[in-house]
Amino acid sequence: xxxxxxxxxxxxxxxxxxxxxxxxxxxxHDYLFWYRQTMMRGLELLIYFNNNVPxxxxxxxxxxxxAKMPNxxxxxxxxxxxxxxxxxxxxxxxREGTSGRSxxxxxxxxxxxxxxx
Amino acid sequence: RKEVEQDPGPFNVPExxxxxxxxxxxxxxxxxxxxxxxxxxxxxxLLMSVYSSGNEDGRFTAQLxxxxxxxxxxxxxxxxxxxxxxLCVVSExxxxxxxxxxxxxxxxxx
Numbered sequence: 001x002x003x004x005x006x007x008x009x010x011x012x013x014x015x016x017x018x019x020x021x022x023x024x025x026x027x028x029h030d031y032l033f034w035y036r037q038t039m040m041r042g043l044e045l046l047i048y049f050n051n052n053v054p055x056x057x058x059x060x061x062x063x064x065x066x067a068k069m070p071n072x073x074x075x076x077x078x079x080x081x082x083x084x085x086x087x088x089x090x091x092x093x094x095r096e097g098t099s100g101r102s103x104x105x106x107x108x109x110x111x112x113x114x115x116x117x
Numbered sequence: 118r119k120e121v122e123q124d125p126g127p128f129n130v131p132e133x134x135x136x137x138x139x140x141x142x143x144x145x146x147x148x149x150x151x152x153x154x155x156x157x158x159x160x161x162x163l164l165m166s167v168y169s170s171g172n173e174d175g176r177f178t179a180q181l182x183x184x185x186x187x188x189x190x191x192x193x194x195x196x197x198x199x200x201x202x203x204l205c206v207v208s209e210x211x212x213x214x215x216x217x218x219x220x221x222x223x224x225x226x227x
Contacts, residue, residue, distance in 0.1 A: 042219040045214065045215055045217075
């Protein structure tokens with residue numbers, strides 16, 4: 001398996017622009033997570049999905065952020081409009097359901113490094 | 118008070134040393150506990166789960182103290198390759214809502 005795939009790996013954009021981050025979880029994983037990592041705040045859980053349904057989005061910072069999972073193999077995190085304080089590394093992670101052998105482990109993608117000028 | 122607190126370090130130790138990290142968490146209802154490792158500019162990766170009875174994986178030993186709400190990680194015989202940031206992770210909500218500590222940086226020197 002290729003692991004969790006994220007694109008783009010790097011994104012530089014200007015304030016006010018729309019940004020879309022993409023994630024392909026590991027095949028067969030029932031849960032998908034979006035995280036944001038900054039020096040100041042560390043790694044923060046933004047939202048997670050179970051079987052394509054958002055379960056907890058309490059970590060989403062504000063209405064400018066939205067996430068979707070239209071099918072089991074694809075998710076997007078959108079920021080519209082983007083602001084300089086959104087600059088961070090955004091990670092996507094996936095894990096098995098509770099019946100899996102290694103259900104405790106979250107597998108992270110390589111991340112998208114976002115810079116908003 | 119942060120939900121998961123760690124000493125940020127850095128810890129600078131020579132090869133072969135034993136080093137210990139501690140982590141405290143605020144929610145007594147937390148259900149699952151982990152240590153993740155993150156190399157510079159890389160994604161976090163699971164190092165080990167932490168069980169109530171304590172568990173060992175080679176040179177790494179993890180302990181959980183629910184009464185005091187802290188978790189520890191002990192690394193014996195440190196290697197240069199152990200240099201990384203170690204993240205303490207606590208899960209709520211049936212083990213899915215994960216809260217990461219800010220991480221402890223370790224540098225192992227030759």
